[in-house]
Amino acid sequence: xxxxxxxxxxxxxxxxxxxxxxxxxxxxxxxxxxxxxxxxxxxxxxxxxxxxxxxxxxxxxxxxxxxxxx
Numbered sequence: 001x002x003x004x005x006x007x008x009x010x011x012x013x014x015x016x017x018x019x020x021x022x023x024x025x026x027x028x029x030x031x032x033x034x035x036x037x038x039x040x041x042x043x044x045x046x047x048x049x050x051x052x053x054x055x056x057x058x059x060x061x062x063x064x065x066x067x068x069x070x
Contacts, residue, residue, distance in 0.1 A: 001025065001049065002061050003027075003058060003059070004063065006054075006058050006060045007050075007054070008033070008051035008053075008054040009048060009050055009060075010051065011046065011048055011049075012046075012048075012049060013046065014040055014041070014046055014047040017047050018047070023036065025049065027051075027054070027058065031053065033052050033053040034051075034052050035049040036049065036052075037049055
C-alpha cells in the first residue's frame with residue numbers, strides 16, 4: 001500500500017485485504033499497526049485503510065493531477 005494522507009490513510013488493492021479478520025500494516029521505520037478499511041471501490045480493486053498508530057514523521061506520497069495525461 002501507499003500512504004496517501006499523513007494521518008495514516010493508506011491506498012491498497014481490495015483483493016489484498018478483502019475478507020481479512022484483522023489487517024496489520026508495517027511502516028518503513030518498522031512500526032506495526034492494526035488498520036481498518038474505511039472505503040472500497042470494488043470496480044477498480046481499491047481499498048482505503050486507516051492505521052490506528054502511525055510514526056511521528058509519517059510523510060504521505062506526493063500525488064498529482066491526472067488531468068493532463070494522454
